[in-house]
Amino acid sequence: MPSTVKGVIARSKKAPVELVDIIVPDPGPGEAVVQIQACGVCHTDLHYREGGINDDFPFLLGHEAAGVVEAVGDGVTEVAPGDFVILNWRAVCGQCRACHKGEPQYCFATHNATQKMTLTDGTELSPALGIGAFAEKTLVAAGQCTKVADADPAAVGLLGCGVMAGFGAAVNTGGVRRGESIAVFGCGGVGNAAIAGAQVAGATTIIAVDVDDTKLEWAKQFGATHTVNAKNEDPVAAIRELTGGFGADVVVEAVGRPETYEQAFYARDLAGRVVLVGVPTPDLQVSLPMIEIFGRGGALKSSWYGDCLPTRDFPMLVELYKQGRLDLDAFVTERIGIGDVEEAFEKMHGGKVLRSVVVL
Structure with a gap:
């Protein structure tokens, strides 16, 4: 059954973000539904809200996230329900010229979920960087989930974008x-x-x-x-x-x-x-x-994206974090609720925080 959850959207250019109900469909072939535990407030999300990426409003914001896989669709072998994962926006295709050259970190055809999440009236949402993680759950391509060792999701979720970059x-x-x-x-x-x-x-x-x-x-x-x-x-x-x-x-x-x-x-x-x-x-x-x-x-x-390959780099950096050699905790300036994203944008714009992290 599709889920109705809370999510943060940018409805129109430069308008304040809104916390609304969204519909997350059951995962189809090659897809996964992830329960989001934490998601960093990244400058890219502000770019989306300001219309600096494209005009495919409304956007479901958030992409620097970690959580637990709730369900997977047919054909998914990378992850399984219960896996703790960091989301990434480089789900390599394995078929493009970069992948064929053995350089999947430069994949030119990364993929996202095929189905669309929507508003309750059926309006399709554009997920930020193909993720959309300012939400209690999100739908992604299974390849966008990188399984890692259990760790503080507010810290390791930042590997999903800014820290990895x-x-x-x-x-x-x-x-x-x-x-x-x-x-x-x-x-x-x-x-x-x-x-x-x-x-x-x-x-x-x-x-x-x-x-x-x-x-x-x-x-x-x-x-x-x-x-x-x-x-x-x-x-x-x-x-x-x-x-x-x-x-x-x-x-x-x-x-x-x-x-x-x-x-x-x-x-x-x-x-x-x-x-x-x-x-x-x-x-x-x-x-x-x-x-x-x-x-x-x-x-x-x-x-x-730091020329990264998530399946190679995320587990390594989580291990460095767990060994005390990479202080991801120091990037987390504050932990906020899902309704505090607009205020976090203001703090970020004013240079007052390294990262505000939404904790769900």
């Missing part, structure tokens, strides 16, 4: 190694996850750059060895000074702005790697001298 930007995309230096521009949830990843990987010089002293203090908790307030000093000069005059081996840009990307470009060492993980708006452009691009060598990369 930042950690992976440093470790998977940037390839930061033992003894290397890294600079991270933007010390919100994603940037601090990049810092945490660099520490786990063994980077010895970890430089946090922001314009907010509170965020720079957060960065120290995650492993930053140095901090630079870009309001008070030139971050490129500061990074060079902290790296023997050379620049950092890896620079992660977690802001998504042309001015910070340009700073990141000039703050790297020769043959260094620049990684863009901050999400820019479609109107933004960056201009760089081609001779500088050529002359500095190295690589300019973008990181999509």
Whole structure:
């Protein structure tokens, strides 16, 4: 029988979110229904509400989530009822050219549930990133469920988006190694996850750059060895000074702005790697001298979901968390109810929290 549950929707562009009844169908072939235990309030959800992703309103928001599988449809072998899972938005297809090349972390045809969740009047909902987890239950493709060891859902659920994006930007995309230096521009949830990843990987010089002293203090908790307030000093000069005059081996840009990307470009060492993980708006452009691009060598990369493979990375990072080597608890600024999402957006927009997490 389909379930009627509470969920948070964005009904129209820039309108406050609403807590309403939604209908979650029984899982069909290849699908799973998951009881949501916790879901982080991510900036991407705010982008959906603001109309910055697309215009497929109404959206069922929420995607950074963990919970327990309640039921599965025909043909599902990845998970079973009772499994504790983290939801992901990269359910690899196994058939596209990336998968055939043995690079499923770049899958170009990730899939979602076929059926639609709806409002009680039958209006179809667009789930954020194919998940829609600001709800007591949600319907997803079974491949969007990654089974992990039991752990605090409010903490490990953040691996579903922001923490994985930042950690992976440093470790998977940037390839930061033992003894290397890294600079991270933007010390919100994603940037601090990049810092945490660099520490786990063994980077010895970890430089946090922001314009907010509170965020720079957060960065120290995650492993930053140095901090630079870009309001008070030139971050490129500061990074060079902290790296023997050379620049950092890896620079992660977690802001998504042309001015910070340009700073990141000039703050790297020769043959260094620049990684863009901050999400820019479609109107933004960056201009760089081609001779500088050529002359500095190295690589300019973008990181999509931290270039992660959930089945590989989520269990590993949960194990690091359980060993005390990756402090996911520190990302959870507050635990809130499902009716508090709009207020959480305001706190996030004001830079007052790393993550508000809805606990159900």
